[in-house]
Amino acid sequence: MFIKLYLISLPVFFIIDMVWLALVAKGFYAKQIGFLMRPDINWAAAIIFYLLFIVGLVQFVITPALEKNSWMHALLFGALFGLITYATYDLTNLATLKDWPLLVTIVDLIWGAVLAAAVSSITYFIAVKIGL
Numbered sequence: 001m002f003i004k005l006y007l008i009s010l011p012v013f014f015i016i017d018m019v020w021l022a023l024v025a026k027g028f029y030a031k032q033i034g035f036l037m038r039p040d041i042n043w044a045a046a047i048i049f050y051l052l053f054i055v056g057l058v059q060f061v062i063t064p065a066l067e068k069n070s071w072m073h074a075l076l077f078g079a080l081f082g083l084i085t086y087a088t089y090d091l092t093n094l095a096t097l098k099d100w101p102l103l104v105t106i107v108d109l110i111w112g113a114v115l116a117a118a119v120s121s122i123t124y125f126i127a128v129k130i131g132l
Helices: 002-024 026-033 043-068 071-096 102-129
Strands: none
Touching (some): 002 026, 043 071, 071 102
16 A cells, blocks of 8 residues: 555656756745755756655555545644754754855744645545555
8 A cells, every 4th residue: 555655646746846956936935035046956866755655645645644534634734843853953954054045944834744645645545445
């Protein structure tokens, strides 16, 4: 079941996050931290993040939500998981990097919570719909 949930959640996550990064927040990040951004994306690092993040969502959020038959569990614990994981990155940057903007941290923490909650909930509903 893990693999099936993983294969459902990965494209859901990727699509939602790409819409955010490419359309909604691209200008925001360029304005806020453009001085830190690479001219080219390190795709290996990005792919590893996506793969590991989805492992965490499936293992710690989506599977327990399905076991409890609770979309609310998927929503709330997805939000908590996203908040904590994104906080790891953003609060570390805020603590250690000169000129890291507080606004980026706040926006990222909210986005991490929203993204993980959405992916967890959507994956939950798809899994229920197909009978997992």
